[in-house]
Amino acid sequence: MDIHGIDHIELFVGDARQAAFYFDRAVGFQLCGQGGPETGLAEQRSLLLRQGDVRMLLTTGLTAEHPASRYVRRHGDGVAVVALEVDDAAGAYAELVRRGAAGVTAPTTRTGADAEVVTAEVGGFGDVLHRLVSRRGDPGEFLPGAIEMTPVDGGGKLLAEVDHLAVCVPPGQLDETVGYYRDVFGFAEIFVEHVEVAGQAMNSTVVQSPSGRVTLVLLEPDRSRGPGQLDAFLDQHVGAGVQHLGLRTDDIVTAVAALAERGVRFAGTPASYYDALEARVGPVDAPLDRLRDLGVLVDRDHGGQLLQIFTESLHVRRTLFLELIERRGARTFGSGNIKALYEAKERELAAAGTTVAAPTPQEVRA
Template sequence: MDIRGIDHIEFYVGDAQQAAFYFCRAVGFGLLGQGGPETGLTGQRSLLLGQADIRMVLTSGLTAEHPASRYVQRHGDGIAVVALEVDDAAGAYAELLERGATPVTPPTTVTGAHAEVVTAEVEGFGDVVHRLVQRRGDRREFLSGGIEALPSAGEADKPLADEADKLLAEIDHLAVCVPPGQLDATVRRYREVFGFGEIFTERIEVDGQSMNSTVVQSPSQRVTLVLLEPDTSRRPGQIDAFLDRHTGAGVQHLGLRTDDIVTAVETLGSRGVRFAGTPGSYYDTLEDRVGPVDAPLDRLRDLGVLVDRDHGGQLLQIFTESMHVRRTLFLELIERRGARTFGSGNIKALYEAKERELAAAAAGSQGVAG
């Protein structure tokens, strides 16, 4: 079984058109295709979005019984399907079942005018499934069971995502929160069933909070999951909050790689995307922690872009605020400059910088009062 990469992800959302408006107008995706009852999609409306090598499907249920409707009622808007590109979907499905995977949908073939797609599904984590996707022929024909390409997206002389920004290049990783006590079992399942390897493990402790993290990755290095578990013996933190609001395991954030994070953040910010703030004092000792940074520090400070490093080099990253009512799923923009994993220094550095900022503000107040 050869898992080549992430073929696409599918969001289950309350309103596909509203979600598409945000991703297209604010994040720069192009609308590539659509489908519904008129194209053979029973009880649902789906929109296909793309930007560079990223493909996203937004699906809303049109009846209360549809799986998308039930998912949204339980979890809110979120990623329900992580589709994996494989050479042989039927063979991969059979092999995964032999290794202990739980079946969801057996292999199904969809044939279009210029392509054929074979899909099958198995359980992943929580209520998220993995769809195995095998493509033959014209890869621009998405053919996810009734999603028809828009006329402009199907012309041979145009790229599939011709209306998109191309500020974002590909899906870098997905961060997954699992309930306490389930991290080891989840890591073991991806290692033994899916053939992933462990590339990074750490325990993070900040201000009385603690969480464990393990990163698993496919042999192709094109599918990366950051698995997070809270330590319930410590003070509740953001992982606990996600599991409570999301009602169980799920994707906390979607990491999207960019080749120019400064331009991407400036552009998305001008369209209304809100990013998590960073204290200015974070940058006072930045190069002491990570070494010289090949980017204007004043721009990084203005935008709130974080910098970290691993043994391979540096990475620049920033998180958006959640655009969902439950404050669950959010996005991460990441630019890799040699780094292959994820530095943990940002979490500790941010906390310490915030403490210095608060201490300085308190000292200033006392001076004024004196």
């Protein structure tokens, strides 16, 4: 069973049209398909958006008992399905169930004039499912007979692909979740870390498909320390889920400037963070003044540098948010920025002669 990459991400939302308006006007996605009862999608409205290689399906239940309606009542708007591209969806489904995955939706085939798409679903983490997708024929078709495609002009390519998904699980469930993806999906553990700052801490394990195209950053709070951002997410989201969606860009400065102009709000960065930046990560091939103006963060690992920034949460529960990331050889996820941001705020407070509390990891990544 080969998992080649992420086929699409499906969000269950309270109002698909309103959510699509935001992702279109603010984040640069383009509406390229839609479906509902008139196309055979009973009791739901789904809008398909695309930017670069990122496909996002926004689904709203039209009845109280539709799975999307139940999801939104419990969790609010959020990622409900992570769809995986495979060669043979039916074969992958059988293999995953044999290895211990919960079978949710048996293989279904949809055919059109020039395409055939087979899908099946298995359990993932929390209430999030994995949809297995295999495609034949016209790559422009998404789900023949269910999603009516709309021609787009190919613009809006500030974002290139899904880099990773950050998944928060309750304390004590990290090892079990890592084992599930290792033993059932064949993912490898590529990075393990314990992050502690300002009396708060979290454990992190990164798992990745053999293809290297699907990466999950699995996080759990360390309850031996004080409560922080992961505890807040678990409370507001009511259980495990996708905390943020990491989207890779080839030019983060251009992307952040464009999205900010369109109204996207990004998490703030203390100005003093940049005073020690090059001493910490080495020379950066971007004007520091520009990075400072935009709030872009920089970190380094053995492979090189990465530039990243986090949006404010998209939702009233302050759960799901986005990360923009540009990789310049780095393979990790910028955990060094948590400590760097904390120390920058400490310097500002010391210079001001105040005792106001320094930022917590929750404030850093909120």
